[in-house]
Amino acid sequence: MKTDQLISRLAADTPAQRSSPALRLGLAAAASCLLAGAAMMLSFGPRPDFAAAVATWRFDMKFAVTLTLAATAFLLLRRAIYPEGLEQAPFWTIFAAPAILLAAAAVELALLPASTWGVAAVGTNWWHCLALVPAFGLAPLAIGLWALRQGATTRPMLSGFLVGLFAGGVGATFYAANCPDDSPLFVLAWYPVGILALGLVGALAGRRMLRW
Template sequence: MRTEDLIKALDADARNKAMPLRSAWWMATAVAAVIAAVVFWFTIGPRSDIMIAMHTMRFLSKFVFTIVLAGTAFALIHALSTPGASTGKAATWMAAAPLLVLVAVVLELFAVPEAQWGTRLVGSNMMICMGFIPLIGIGPLAIFLWMLRYGAPTRPVLAGAVAGLLAGGLAATFYAAHCVDDSPLFVATWYTVAIIILTALGALGGRLFVRW
């Protein structure tokens, strides 16, 4: 069978699912968000001064980064799970969250004395960050890997890695409500490390479980 015929066959199979693929992804993401919320609330919960923190730009900026990451990863993983779909535009948008973090880091370096850079980068909760973002995100990652089997990705390892980015963005959004380290230097370093852990697990899961 020619590659073009195979892609058409996979696309037809994906379209014949009981639920349209986009609707299925939205439902899966909603379920994943509920799972992440439950783990978050029954483990660490929001920070005690969250009502005060909500009035600060550094605190709110964390959610901008994580939500943009989750949103762009959602668009890309939907494209990757649809045979024959173009992924170029969605892949380009994946640069949005890193660029936003980069801009925030540059502004932080200008706003904060150099003597404080190291302290802000290390923060006070880096181990908690690297532990709880993967913990909150592992359930959503499992949901997203299962959803990839509902579709028909032709690049399962890449699709699994993007599933990890989506799970990481979702988990980091919840964790940001607990984290007292609001500096972009901290976010750019330790949030990234934690999300990379989920990305690596997603790539491995894609290799092992997402096959057709």
């Protein structure tokens, strides 16, 4: 069967038939979050002052950024599992998380003396950030790629990149619970490195794994 014929047949499936890949993707996302959370709890656990930190805007900002990224990437992935589902996808939504982070960083720059900006950006735990964000995101990446294989994406590399962003958002969320550095400048400097690393791995893996 030719590719265009397969696309036509898949696109013509009934809603009940087409719900199966979306359901598997949802279950995969839930399972990957549970595994990433278990990895965090069994390794480093949440920071000792977690309960007190929740009452601060800088700590909460980290979760606003990471959860927004994971959610917007997941919504795009729900389109990616179907043939040509990404052709008219609202890719602008993926910029919501960076916008939140940039706004928080601007507030931080206004609040802190210029002499402390560098210290806030470097933080005390940057090497953990570079290691643990990708580490906690590995299970979501692998499970997400598996779930996407159950569909019929026509943009394998882009879809793999989106899986990586979702995995990065999940990994960064659980790392944020352990991370003692709450400054938006630290988050802006280091979190995207681990997240984009997973995005790159996802794109390369998607090009090989998600091709028809």
